[in-house]
Amino acid sequence: MRTWTPIKLVGKTLRVDLDKERIEITDEGAKAYENFLGGKGLNQYFLYNGVKPDVEPFNPSNLLIVGAGLLTGTLIPGATRTNFDTKNVFNGGVGSANVGGDFGPELKFAGFGNVIIKGRAEKPVYLWIKDDSAEIRDAGKIWGKGTSHTTEWIREDLGEEDVQIASIGPAGENLVRGACIMVNGTRAAAKCGVGAVAGSKNLKAIAVKGSKAVEVAEPERFIELAKRAWKKIRFSRTAKIIREGRTFSTLEAKNAICNMPQRNFQDGHMDPEKIKMVNSQAFAKYELSKFACFSCPVWCRAYYRVEEGPYAGTEGEAVEMNSIADFASKLDIPYAPAVIKAHLICNDYGMDIDAAAGAIAWAFEAYEKGAITKEEADGLELKWGAHEVLMSLLKKMAYREGFGDLLAEGSYRASRKIGNGSEEYAITMKRQDLYEEVRVPKGWALGVALSTRGGGHCSGAPLVEREKFPSGVAKKIYGVKTTTDPTTYNGKAKLVVFHERFHNVLHSTGICFYTSAWVYPDWLNQEDIAGLVSAATGIEITPEGLLRIGERIHNLERAFNILHAGFGREDDYLPERFFEEPIKSGPYKGEKLDRKKFDEMLDENYRMHGWDERGIPTRETLNNLGLEYVAKDLELAGIIL
Ligand code: SF4
Incomplete structure (x- = not known):
């Protein structure tokens, strides 16, 4: 038996x-x-x-x-x-x-x-x-x-x-x-x-x-649900678009809502002519094959080879939306072979492309504004678009050579060391370099600001704001009708609360964001995942119960940040640039974040989580989540009564 x-x-x-x-x-x-x-x-x-x-x-x-x-x-x-x-x-x-x-x-x-x-x-x-x-x-x-x-x-x-x-x-x-x-x-x-x-x-x-099997409690039910999930994703139009254009198939849509970190976030929009040089069609020329991770029908991965130019001979698996935003936009290098090369260098050195590009973009802007000299930069001209300089700096960072030793600390620490007003150009959240432009989509801005790990769009930021789903579909899955209007603040706190919990469910069940309702509402959503978890464990769980686990994890992380890093409400604000400097070009020219409305979103988000106005989870909230020991720790630290 x-x-x-x-x-x-x-x-x-x-x-x-x-x-x-x-x-x-x-x-x-x-x-x-x-x-x-x-x-x-x-x-x-x-x-x-x-x-x-x-x-x-x-x-x-x-x-x-x-x-x-x-x-x-x-x-x-x-x-x-x-x-x-x-x-x-x-x-x-x-x-x-x-x-x-x-x-x-x-x-x-x-x-x-x-x-x-x-x-x-x-x-x-x-x-x-x-x-x-x-x-x-x-x-x-x-x-x-x-x-x-x-x-x-x-x-x-x-x-x-x-x-x-x-x-x-x-x-x-x-x-x-x-x-x-x-x-x-x-x-x-x-x-x-x-x-x-x-x-x-x-x-x-x-x-x-390993050679063992992963076993589930109710195999027949699980297989039936898994088959249904495969069917609805594998042959969908969205999967076809991602398979053909990869994770940057939506590059034009992202640029259309001014969501690009152009020249270290000095603008949010990239010249459409430059976009054409680094979009899916531009990279298709270098693509040798596509493939997928274990058990995935989407196939978003690809292998590239550059045959000509200064990077001829470069080859490997590379390029995501992040590589294009980081190198082509943030550093203004709209040159596909250089993006492939920089991505592969980072892979081999084991360096996060967002962190590397963030620190280098800070240096480029500080150089442009006179806060860093050529001598300080090891004789390099830190100019926008200088891809040879980028390659050189990546190596210096990885090996902590010369100026690279400073960049290896990230822009927050580097700017505090250099001074000269360069602190203003360090675009970070909770001291980590930021990847995301945030002035137009307000839910995205709030999700990035509240991310427990310091920026990033995988701990609460909704992708849906740039889509045009019927409001009924959006309401059913995300609980909010106004998801598809990027500039409204209305409903966005609730949209982020949903995603904070849902993202934790994805990260904890091991389901890729690119097969989930984060990308498309009909893909693996809370109802699908609740069914799958129930069949896998033999313990019935509702979609609400599943999101409740996501909430528990979120509160645990919030408390960890309070106790270990001393973070509070003041650490949930995005860099000044996004409140003070409007988008300079594109369809949303003039748009920036409104401090009062951002504050109201923050208040609403805290309230919905059962946190006080400082962003501290209350004892009651923690107890209700079975986190009594966390409440005790906060009490011992003198943070709650
Ligand atoms: S699991 Fe995710 S990252 Fe991997 S191929 Fe599928 S969609 Fe892409």
Whole structure:
């Protein structure tokens, strides 16, 4: 007779102590999954309970936690995501980065859902996980190497072909704050300096291979629901558009609502002639093949090769909407081969493209305004559009050479060191460089401002504002009719509250944003996911119950930020530029954020979460979410009565 237990779905928890070279396997994840699902939710639960507020991000006592989503490794479209969580190296608060590729499913096939790493190895090591077991191995020969070489070397070292590898490059080793963790050298867990934390632990990589099945409680029901999900996504018009044009198929729509960070956010609109040089059609010329992550019908990934010009011979998996916004718009380099090259350099160094472009854009503007001299910039002319300078600065950042050492700190710290008024050009949220232009779509602005990890559009920002769905459809899924009017403030606080909870559900079940209702209302929404989670776990959960878990995770993160980083309401405001300097060109010329209306959105968002006017969760709110221990911590810290 078949017996199902949650651990067959959630996976075991692997605890690794690099100081003591000790490995322990537990069932902690399976005990807590009902309240936190998996992926980010469980990671944040382990982080909150495992790291004290006075521990600095690079202290060996900080934890680096890997978590495959609850449904990662199953047949659901896009159930492939993995989360890396730790203390944020920019601000000491929540650090969280999510990645696709096949690492998460493989971790599940090896029998694990979460890996909790503490301590610091004496010398460079990598962790090898295979079917219910793990060992720490020497990585001395690959310290200093890029993520591509590291991936190949580890496969050879193990004598195994289909091993999934999450590794850091020189940026992580050199504690560059924007260092990320790369899966197989191509997909980035990009934010909050998770790669730098791995570097601080002398952890070069985690390699994983498994041969076990991920089992669900009610297989027949689950398969039926998964089939339905595949059917509605695979043959849809939206999937076709993304498959053909990739994640930047909506570049023109994004530009139409002035959502581009042109020249370090000095404008929000890009010249349409420049857009033509970096849109889907422009990149199609260099595209060799398309492919997808594990169990995904969307196929948003692609491999490129440049045949001519200064970057001839450049090839690899590259280019997302972010690469175009970061390099083509933020640095004003509308040259597709340079965008491909810069993206691939960052991948190999293990450096977040948003963090790299953010720091460099700050330097370009500071140079333009006379706050940085050519001598200070190692003799380089920091001019908009200078792609050769960009390539040089990326290397300097990753290796912390000369001026790159300053940029490696991110624009917030770099500007405080340089001074000369350059602080004004550091466009950051919670001290982390910002990717998102925010003056036109107000819900997007609020979501980015409130993101627990410091900017980013994956913790509450709605994408739907740039779409033209009928208001009835929008109301049914997102609970708000006014979603499709980007400039209205009306209803946007509620829209963001929904997305804050929904995004946590996605990050914790392991479902890709690009197969979810974040992209299109009929794709995997809260009703679909509630059905799938119910069938997978054998415990009935409603859409409201599912969003309630998202709310619990959100409150836990908010409390972590308050206790660890001292964040409060003042840290939920976007940079001055967005309130003071209007969009300079394009259809929304003259638009900026209205401080009073932004404040009202903030108040409404706090109220809907059950937080006080300072943005602190009340005891009642926390108790209702089963977070009594968090309320106690806030009380002991003198923050609530
Ligand atoms: S939509 Fe793209 S990133 Fe998401 S799972 Fe599919 S291929 Fe991967």
